[in-house]
Amino acid sequence: MLTWISEKAKWVIYIFIIGIVAGLLFMDMTGLQTDKRPPVGIVNGENLSNDLFDNRLRMISQQQGLSNEQLAQMREELFNSFVRQHLMQKVIQDAKITASTYEMNRDLRTDPPQGIDREPLFQTEGVFDKAKYEAWLADASTYDIPFMRDYENMLKTARIPEKQLRVFIGAGLQPSSLEAKYRVLKRETKFELLNAQAKANAFEEASVSQSSIDSVFQAQADSFFVTDEMVKVKYAALPVEPSKKDIDDIYEYAKKFITDIKEGMDFAEIARGNSDDQGSATQGGDLGDWGPRGRWVPEFDSAAFALDSGEISDPIRTQFGYHIIQNLGKRIENGEEQVKARHILLTIIVQKETSDSLEAILNDIKADVDSGKKFEDAAKAKDLAVKLSGWFKRGGEIPELGHLPGLSSYAFFNPLRPKDDSKTSEILQNQKWMAIFEKAENLPAGSRNLEFVKQRIEQSLKSKSKANAMASHLKANTGKLENAENITIDSASVAFEGYLAGLGYANTELYKALSTAKEGEWSGPYTSGQNAVMLKVLGKSVPNEEALDAAKKNEISMLWQYGTFSAFNDYMRNLEASAKIVNNLDLYYRE
Secondary structure, eight states, X not given: OHHHHHHTHHHHHHHHHHHHHHHHTTSOSSTTOOSOSOOSEEETTEEEOHHHHHHHHHHHHHHSOOOHHHHHHHHHHHHHHHHHHHHHHHHHHHTTOOOOHHHHHHHHHHSOOTTGGGOGGXXXXXXXXXXXXXXXXXXXXXXXXXXXXXXXXXXXXXIHHHHHHHHHHTTTOXXXXXXXXXXXXXXXXXXXXXXXXXXXXXXXXXXXXXXXXHHHHHHTGGGOBOSSOEEEEEEEXXXXXXOHHHHHHHHHHHHHHHHHHHTTOOHHHHHHHHOSOHHHHTTTTBOOSOEETTSXXXXXXXXXXXXXXXXXXXXXXXXXXXXXXXXXXXXEETTEEEEEEEEEEEOOOOOHHHHHXXXXXXXXXXXXXXXXXXXXXXXXXXXXXXXXXOOEETTOOBTTTBOOTTHHHHHSOOTTSOOOOOSSOOOEEOXXXXXXXXXXXXXXXXXXXXXXXXXXHHHHHHHHHHHHHHHHHHHHTGGGGGGOTTEEEEEEEEOTTSEETTTEESOHHXXXXXXXXXXXXXXXXXXXXXXXXXXXXXXXXXXXXXXXXXHHHHHHHHHHHHHHHHHHHHHHHHHHHHSOEEEOGGGTOOO
């Protein structure tokens, strides 16, 4: 068996790739820089390696079919992973945390790479066979595979040291039986109650004065700092939509295929080579088993059922493009007509001529602005309106336009980028829009700006005012809640860590309500968000001592695990927050 496994070892390499990509980020990130380009990023004055970043990005990109928007998001996530792993690696090095051979061998056996149990090579009758995996690990030649050498290095320098670091950080956490009992009681003590809620739609949000907003902004200064640099931009945009000529050209293209089929060309071959429905194209356009009416979109459905067996349709347009449909047969099954069909799909795309005409309009606006015209005037001359975006941060987007590659690079200053004297951006495009931009406003990280948080403060004040009005209505009707207008009463069973309509899940207001409510009496009102409730506790059940003791042991273990996890995450977040990080992705990629 070892010989067979050894022969398959090259294939086995691919089992591990996805599972350890994140782990490989731990490996030396500063020693692989071989070019003289600016680094992809800088963390506390130390460069992140372009070469390593490129390699990891290529490895992930090749395994997944990603859109431009997904690629941009993935690059940002990968960069953030590099930053986190760089910071963690520095801590591990400074603390001189290392892994022994024993620990590495134990980890390989007790914590195999994610997904290994699903690989056929290590299964017997569809079930993970640990003996096969152990035999593979016992074969000395396994460790000559370059990939396994990398994995061993990752175990030694990253995976095991990280586990040790997590233990060190959580070492001071000692959950007590008293704390465990308190948490079990909060979770297992159940209250049967009546919950009276004021109907939210019966109460209007009061207007909020500017002076009230100003007062909150001044009184809660520490709550309104900008954590990330934010920008606003002006923009003029054109929808990227097929012209009439684009539509007509695809229609004529479809008619040509129909002629070819009628003259003897094979429908399936044309579908395999030309259909834009990749799912059916590999099957020669076949759409699967017999289906009833309503199986497809209405236009397609009507055409498929209207054809005689073997007949081919004229080009049928749906939301997906033009279809050439062939009816492969009809039948009646259980009194219902069914059809079997295949098709060739030709999507309607924006052709270069159309795209060039849109680009020419925006280029004219750009030239006019660079020659001294106001952006708004130049756009108006082309019957376009200039809009102002909301605030967004690096990597963000304008909701109306979606992700536009290059927007963050233009909007956020990077001193290493070549200087551009143009007053506007270059023309940026995604699948739906083509646009140009002009910078409008900028908020540096750490600044305070009333306009930036005005809407948030205003909504908070409105919600509070509405909740108070609802609470007053409940209070005024305490003695007649069952018959009062705009009040509903429902039965509920809830714990301190449960959910109660109107108050939400496991929050301080719910805890206060359940702690202070007197059995058999209406208590409150209690407010949360823009809601208000009153409660009448009908009964309470508390777990007995035997149940408490059984639950406490498990709770202590869970408290330690959760506490360690939270402490480690807090530690890493604090490291990132205090680090000086330079992101140079926009020098190399159109994000």
